[in-house]
Amino acid sequence: xxxxxxxxxxxxxxxxxxxxxxxxxxxxxxxxxxxxxxxxxxxxxxxxxxxxxxxxxxxxxxxxxxxxxxxxxxxxxxxxxxxxxxxxxxxxxxxxxxxxxxxxxxxxxxxxxxxxxxxxxxxxxxxxxxxxxxxxxxxxxxxxxxxxxxxxxxxxxxxxxxxxxxxxxxxx
Numbered sequence: 001x002x003x004x005x006x007x008x009x010x011x012x013x014x015x016x017x018x019x020x021x022x023x024x025x026x027x028x029x030x031x032x033x034x035x036x037x038x039x040x041x042x043x044x045x046x047x048x049x050x051x052x053x054x055x056x057x058x059x060x061x062x063x064x065x066x067x068x069x070x071x072x073x074x075x076x077x078x079x080x081x082x083x084x085x086x087x088x089x090x091x092x093x094x095x096x097x098x099x100x101x102x103x104x105x106x107x108x109x110x111x112x113x114x115x116x117x118x119x120x121x122x123x124x125x126x127x128x129x130x131x132x133x134x135x136x137x138x139x140x141x142x143x144x145x146x147x148x149x150x151x152x153x154x155x156x157x158x159x160x161x162x163x164x165x166x167x168x169x170x171x172x
Contacts, residue, residue: 001009
């Protein structure tokens with residue numbers, strides 16, 4: 001890579017880094033700046049007119065100006081209580097949902113334990129059967145070996161008395 005390409009690569013990476021930083025930091029900065037400007041406009045416009053002193057309880061709820069609700073402690077308290085009630089209800093719903101999820105997980109775990117126990121019992125039966133078969137094979141092998149020894153002993157005695165392989169004597 002020559003110097004010009006390295007320089008272009010560095011500039012490209014720098015631009016990408018700036019764009020990424022702008023992408024991450026830009027939206028929060030934009031909203032904060034927008035709120036600051038809006039607050040500044042509210043303060044400058046409110047300084048030109050007197051504050052709102054209205055009797056909010058006498059007016060219907062939908063026709064109450066925004067400034068009136070901000071300054072009326074009863075409305076503010078009512079809104080806070082409503083918000084608190086909504087949050088409390090949300091927490092209760094989430095708790096019920098979490099308990100339901102926990103119950104389902106517990107049931108699934110119990111089912112998995114039952115299945116594992118059943119498979120373990122089957123494996124134990126299989127192992128027991130294998131052990132029984134192995135014991136029977138060992139006994140059969142021992143019995144076969146004993147029969148071979150006995151056959152060899154009888155064959156030895158027969159040879160000592162003159163018996164030969166393949167020779168059959170006919171009794172006359």
